[in-house]
Amino acid sequence: MELRTLRYFVAVAEELHFGRAATRLHMSQPPLSRAVKQLEAEVGALLFARSPTGVTLTPVGTVLLDEARALLGHADRVRVRVSAAAGASTITIGILDDGTDPGVSRLAAAYRRNHPGIDIRIRETDLSDPTCGLRAGLVDVALTRAPFDETALTVRTLRADPVGALLRADDPLARRDGLRLAELSDRRWFRFPQGTDPVWQSYWNGGRPREGPVVRAVQECLQAVLWNGTVGLAPLGHDLSAELTVVPLTDMPPSRVVAAWNEGDTNPLIRSFIETATTAYRH
Template sequence: MELRHLRYFTVLAEELHFGRAAARLHMAQPPLSQRIRDLERELGVQLFDRGPRQVQLTEAGALLLEHSRRVLESAESAQEAMRRLLPGKNGVVRVGIPPDTMPVTLRTMLHEFAERAPDVLVDLHELTTDEQLAALREGTLDAAMVRHPCDVSGLDSSPIARRPLGVLLPTEHPFAGPEPVRLRDLNGQPLVIFPRAMAPMLYDHLLSICRAEGFRPGAIRHARNPHFVHGLVLSSRGVHFNEPPPGEPRAGLTWCPLEDSPLSWRTSVVWVSRRRHAAIDALAAAAASGLAAAGHHAEVPPAAS
């Protein structure tokens, strides 16, 4: 018994009319009649009473309908599960994205991915780095765009792209201007930074660099929403490190580069190696283009000693 025969039977059982059923199935009526006769012959029962003006289910047909619907639903669920496991033609690739991803990165990535894999849909999830890594290992994501350093043990990664960070200051701040700011000159000022739970290793790494460069915050205030971050900086409640804003900064704010670029976002796409597929490769390449469009550059590995 083939699944397509069960589908023909189910549609006819729902329509109780050969002409309408054939139209739903996008086939001619004689082949449909023949497939139903083949199915009855295979099962050894009559599934329909065929009258001159109407078609009715027999008792055997009603019983088969209960089972056929469950079989077809299970088959559809299995197909969807396989598409998610190995994204491909008419498949879906589930991707994690950091909450503060630049619009140009997202636009470029999605546009290029659509060109590279036109038959694959992208299911985007806005998640922090640690949330993405957990979802990746649980199998609810196929790929994740994460910030380093983070725990990528057991995962494969695309090349890391680097974007130097600057400091966001209120325009009346004494260091707000075109000249690069030294981290040590900010020593003692409060810092506005993302909550540690979002990316613990990155959080600790950034603060470690700040201390090494002579900047010890007088206080630390946590914020993840950009509007809240900007409000805190505008209110002189802290300085904030981030990449250059797209376009002009919000009124009352000034973005300044940091001398020698000690802080940076280091970003890559990661995935579970055994789940790698052509769609993952296409996604990683598209993400690299998206990051490059926002000013990220491929990180040069240190030379071997």
């Protein structure tokens, strides 16, 4: 079994869809399907039960997934140790200003455990740069949120979070179980500075231009709502003060927690980070 084929298999097993796995691997679907069929022939059993809507793992596939993850993890650690021995022992990670995400803590613990000899440098950025310095060449990999302009970047989705309207707890709409964006059309919104990635800006403005205070950091968003009664969007499930609340929006697509890196960058430290992040956010 080749490591590349096992990576293909793991991608399909995690996405449970050949099309999504092909997109994640930056390849077309036919060669991916052929590679999996060849792996099934080599194993001598079906790894997936196929249906028009996707695939599910067979019992044999479940066993292979556990073994493949362990083998690929070991291979990544070998690459990292060799790189460290050659002097490439530093990785700079850009993190979006959002210290409340428990996934970051799990990822940090897992990466330290797997790679104790690697020098990890963190660069936290505000909400005006969703690539966390990646486009500027300041970091090797970004742990951030999408959507944003992904041109020339490779992006791995780690988790999808529903979003809602961030409101004062005494706002008349705060008692609602759900809202639609149209119900916020006459309100002032916090917004990001001019020149911010337009895809990112549009998403967090609910798809249209807004008027209101300019913010750069999460705390500025919270304070703008608390002091000025403005509104904005925020992921559900984060801890807030009793004076604030987030009401689910029924017509907003989720925000994705992602890892992003420069397309074509083969740094083994990045690959190891991505695989560790995928595992950490899966639990």
